[in-house]
Amino acid sequence: MLRIGNASGFYGDRFAAFEEMLTGGPLDVLTGDYLAELTMLILARDRLRDPALGYAKTFLRQMRTGLRLAADRRVRIVVNAGGLNPRRLAEALRELAADQGLTVPVGHVTGDDLLPRAADLGRDGLLAANAYLGAFGIAECLRGGAEVVVTGRVTDAALVTGPAIAHYDWKPGDLDALAGAATAGHILECGAQATGGNYAFFREHDTVRPGFPIAELHADGSSVITKHPGTGGAVTVGTVTAQLLYETAGARYPGPDVTVRLDTVRLRQEGPDRVAVAPVRGEAPPPDLKVGLNRLGGWRNEVVFVLTGLDIEAKADLVRRQFATALAEPPADQRWTLARTDHADADTEESASALLRLTVRDPDERRVGRALGAAAVELALAGYPGFHLTAPPGPGTPYGVFESAYVPAGTVEHTAVLPDGSTVAVPPPAATAELRPLDPPPLPEPPPRGPTRRAPLGLVAGARSGDKGGDANLGVWARTEDGWRWLAHTLTVPVLRRLLPETADLPVERHLLPHLRAVNFTVTGLLGEGVGAQVRFDPQAKALGEWLRSRHLDIPEALL
Structure with a gap:
């Protein structure tokens, strides 16, 4: 041993x-x-x-x-x-x-x-x-x-x-x-x-x-x-x-x-x-x-606006419209995301607030550096009520691209x-074989019909996810044989697209691994040019599986 x-x-x-x-x-x-x-x-x-x-x-x-x-x-x-x-x-x-x-x-x-x-x-x-x-x-x-x-x-x-x-x-x-x-x-x-x-x-x-x-x-x-x-x-x-x-x-x-x-x-x-x-x-x-292959793709920066209290969507819209006129040379790539972390009638200011994130990328450092920060700061007394940022804008930073x-x-x-x-x-292997996909294995027998309850997938299945360049990998497994029979028939590509709307327009492949009671998905292009490019909130898809587990499905009560 x-x-x-x-x-x-x-x-x-x-x-x-x-x-x-x-x-x-x-x-x-x-x-x-x-x-x-x-x-x-x-x-x-x-x-x-x-x-x-x-x-x-x-x-x-x-x-x-x-x-x-x-x-x-x-x-x-x-x-x-x-x-x-x-x-x-x-x-x-x-x-x-x-x-x-x-x-x-x-x-x-x-x-x-x-x-x-x-x-x-x-x-x-x-x-x-x-x-x-x-x-x-x-x-x-x-x-x-x-x-x-x-x-x-x-x-x-x-x-x-x-x-x-x-x-x-x-x-x-x-x-x-x-x-x-x-x-x-x-x-x-x-x-x-x-x-x-x-x-x-x-x-x-x-x-x-x-x-x-x-x-x-x-x-x-x-x-x-x-x-x-x-x-x-x-x-x-x-x-x-x-x-x-x-x-x-x-x-x-x-x-x-x-x-x-x-x-x-x-x-x-x-x-x-x-x-x-x-x-x-x-x-x-x-x-x-x-x-x-790793190369520099250009420069990136981000600004996070804190939106508090009422009219969150309208405040976010105002920021976007103000920025559309504030930059003489807009960055080549601008991405706005609004995280609704706010709660109605909140008992703390932080829990009453949402986060509006602007991420920019450009081959020219100037377009994502001082000009971007100045445009954000200049809105301090001319923007939405309660204007403030999570941090002062910094200089642009280089980002990488993996291929x-x-x-x-x-x-x-x-x-x-x-x-x-x-x-x-060290010589190369004498015998090689072109990599070809296997025919999918037969599905297990479907579980018997019975009453269901709307509940998070994670109550009956585990998941782990990660990155491969610009693609995301998402493995999901059941803990019992009955759970596997249900999972194999239920968690199809169309269902995954519905549960994770970010994948709706991307190529998705599903693979069955019956001995592990698992389905494994590859989502092509979810991460753009890879983790170095930082194009997504979760750039390595580390929490993609936990997002999926939090989504609700009609699950047989026998499994719950």
């Missing part, structure tokens, strides 16, 4: 988690995921200011105590904190180890940085272009004696799959084993989201400070998800289901090493805080690698740099 833990789900996660995981119980490997789509843009801007940067500086600070703890406990560390500069982070770790009197073999993985090939990708003005590499480079570093492995952009699951490949000597053709490890990696990658964090039914568990997850991986790729004893949160079929659905789509979940058949995954509660994950089928990976491209895997120089400085070229 190989025990792999996680101590970071994003750049900015709990700083103390590395120490907690290293001291909380036995581990063989500790991983950390730092690279979201937005993070790559942040690191690219760091690198613009200083070419020696471009990595997750937080991880280096965590290793001031973590290196010695890991060495004393013989725990290997695998992280993607190298970001856009894994070589420099590896050097910094060696320097840190030397300062502490430690000898720590450090390896790193390169080849993901495709910015020098920007012209081949058909994009101008890129700040970063990174291929999503697989796990075999990590495995080569570990086989070469590395105690710490630093990567740039690899798939999140590769941080778990790589150590498993090295430990069990899996080959590229061991697709079921690779798929099982990739599934465990996907469950672990977002840290405490697998142990009760962001969980729909959070009131059922102690989630004040959830522990971080661990996968006990076996030679056949099966695993048990757990956590250190005595830590908060919970590991249940529900918490694991929620993370499995997070930011996935159809039954085929592609990666550079293997395509996971999510429709084969079965979960079983094996005991308190122990969920078995098996079996999992794997198929050959697609021939192309995904490439994440995806694809390149043949054989054109990417995936390389493992071993602790002694030697390199190992």
Whole structure:
């Protein structure tokens, strides 16, 4: 058995988690995921200011105590904190180890940085272009004696799959084993989201400070998800289901090493805080690698007007009309949203107030900066009664745009740099298969007819949502077989469009995952140009699922 833990789900996660995981119980490997789509843009801007940067500086600070703890406990560390500069982070770790009197073999993985090939990708003005590499480079570093492995952009699951490949000597053709490890990696990658964090039914568990997850991986790729004893949160079929659905789509979940058949995954509660994950089928990976592209899209700003008391709609209309004449050069993109947070006959001023938000974007910084702020402030004595803002307008800020491209895997120089400085070229998979959607599985038998009651969907179903570039992913699962039969027949695409009107004019796909009692939706274009562009109130669709759960449907009383 190989025990792999996680101590970071994003750049900015709990700083103390590395120490907690290293001291909380036995581990063989500790991983950390730092690279979201937005993070790559942040690191690219760091690198613009200083070419020696471009990595997750937080991880280096965590290793001031973590290196010695890991060495004393013989725990290997695998992280993607190298970001856009894994070589420099590896050097910094060696320097840190030397300062502490430690000898720590450090390896790193390169080849993901495709910015020098920007012209081949058909994009101008890129700040970063990174291929999503697989796990075999990590495995080569570990086989070469590395105690710490630093990567740039690899798939999140590769941080778990790589150590498993090295430990069990899996080959590229061991697709079921690779798929099982990739599934465990996907469950672990977002840290405490697998142990009760962001969980729909959070009131059922102690989630004040959830522990971080661990996968006990076996030679056949099966695993048990757990956590250190005595830590908060919970590991249940529900918490694991929620993370499995997070930011996935159809039954085929592609990666550079293997395509996971999510429709084969079965979960079983094996005991308190122990969920078995098996079996999992794997198929050959697609021939192309995904490439994440980040560029600056222009400048943005926002002003929030507070509207209090009576005539909220009329006050909002007045502001819009005043602004239409106030700006000599209006920004290219203006978006007004009115949040009716006000209550009638309210006993506090705040609860009597609504928020009118103006968000502007333009390629020219001047059109979203001082002129916008001046136009807002000049209305102070000439606008609606009770005029005030949540904060003084600031200068415009740059925003980023995320896009995806694809390149043949054989054109990417995936390389493992071993602790002694030697390199190992990682070949692309010999066998690949074009990614094609599966035929939808048959629907379960519909539930028997009976009395219904109008109630929130969230009383009988959980949900978790997130972003993939400009698209939103929304997974919904039932807690019982009867609930699944009702959910599968009820929560169709037309019903989703009605419940979430923002999706009404957008392409929506629905995927059924019967073993997980789940339906998974992809809403194309809901997030515009991605989280960096900040075009939506919830730019990463993190709360889209909770909005859906709050919507009312006619639900069978037998389920309630």
